[in-house]
Amino acid sequence: MLNFLLIGAGQLGSRHLQALALSDFADISIQVVEPSTEARKVAQERWEQVAKSESIKSIEFLADISKASRTIDFCIIATNANCRLQVLKELLANVSVRQLVLEKVLFQSLEQLDEASHLLSSVDTRVWVNCPRRMFPIYQELKKRLANEQTLSLQVQGNGWGLACNAIHFIDLWAMLGGEHDYVLDTSGLDVAVAESKRPGYKEVSGTLSGASGERGFFLTSTAGTEPVPLRIRIETEHFIISVSESVGKCTIQAKETGHQEVLTFSALYQSQLSHEVGRQLLASGNGRCELTPFNESASLHAPFLQGLLEFFNKQDGYAHTLCPIT
Template sequence: MKKRQIGIIGTGNLGIRHLQAVALLKESCRINVMDISKEALQNAKEVWQETEGAQNHEISFVTEMTSMPKELDAVIVATVSHVRKKVIEELLAHARVRYLILEKVLFQRLEDYGAVRELMEKNQVQAFVNCPRRMYPVYEKIKKKLERARTMEIMVSGSDWHLGCNGIHMLDLIGYLAGTEQITAGVSESGQMTADVSGSEQITLDISGLEPECLPSTRKGFSEIAGTIRGSLGRCRAFSLASYPQKGIPASTVILSDVCWCRILEGKRELDFADASTGWEWKKETFEMPYQSRLTNLALEELFAGGSCRLTAFEESCRLHMALEEQLIPWFEKRGKEKGLCPIT
């Protein structure tokens, strides 16, 4: 039987986690790892030698796209944001790809979203974006509890959790919990970002609560933000994403709805929950939060078995990304950054 061909492009911290996860695939595969950095590839080789399940697969490490196979069942693109569009273009010009899993932030320019969407349609590629909280059992449980909710409020807060880089994760989580799969973005006459959800509801974003200056990212050449982003999204009539510049405030997510209340402390793996069955008294429980190195294999197995997976569909994620970047690009421009660019990865 011909082995499935899996590609991983980019072997930074996240790329390595994807590589470790792919080794856990139950089916023996051919894994093709590409990075233009020989140093990064050498590190990936060393990690692979110590990875559980590595002996079950064949693997190659290459520095050029032309060295990748011409047909790939699935490719994980774990590059930084400013080269992702180019990498996807080069990949699809070289190979026939069935499934793509993309890291976020997806792209830095708004026009890239439409261009890549057209490219995927042309090449009949099915793509997903790695916002993995949709695969966490704790959030699957909360989503089930919220199915009957008519309205909810969600507040995410904590010290310096990299609002630019990670804000899309939490915006995606809100979309997942609020059930907003169909979002179309636009800008109102007043300039506020809005988007239709299922033809009737909207996403609104207000970035006036951001700290006045952009911050350096932990990754050289990129920027970060702090402060608060507020908005509404589908059944979530109000949300806030607050990253405080001062240290020491633990990250928390609070969900208030007409059917239940939840308070999630991911760092402590604790969930406080209340609803009518508890007399609206808080009940504490603990949960496991799976590492990326044990998630990507599950997403791939879901794709190979049924043609879809629990990660965010590319189209849905594009709309959320675009809604956020429509706001952030002018904000960065006013602070001297390149016109039309959202310098976040």
């Protein structure tokens, strides 16, 4: 019997739970830790809405980590960023965890990131960060095709798509496609006005967030318009111009030299279609690895992002915040 643990069963956490219901590679017991009575109720309702594998032998909804099993094979922490470090510390102080997936944004400061890195280096737990575009077959195909390209520019444009909250997804995609881990962040293209996030207590930004490492860079733009516009993703290298529409499921690859265009179709994957596959890769593949971003790699991508945004918020507020108010 494998023991699964999900910590945080809010909007995103409950989608993880729906995916875990599909796990079919071993007999599985699931525990869900969620202190909010309302969120636990929503998670239970969503659990009841989905078909379940016969391999799921039990599920238990708990209010705190202290009641969880002492040995866990696969854990997902899907809390908000403001409490994630404390949850991680409490988890590892009480539970032996074999494989762990953390939601992003990982933490809210470099100090928290460093503390977590030090803690994780002291335990025998493999840790991954949930930037799931690495699992999309379309991006895996593009990575293969762009393996020998020397230059790479990733541009993402849309409006109101939560730049502060979601930029790390595309920084991670850029790193996956180009093999970069280090970069310099530029916040000079962000709009001066800071907005309240749809999540209470957090901030959002608009404008352009960019970064570069040598001949590889990214430009992430979110305008402040109210009309929803699907994200437009453009990748340019010395040999190709690639346009990706995730909402339509269409990828166009144009060769610069000949003008020849190739169109690939795909389906964007939702979280409720992915988490069980992560568990299968980690526990049933034999090598204990998965397609998500390893923690140390993600930490190196988070560091300039967190520091750059924290400095931006402090400049706009005229106050020396120690925590970056994003999740």
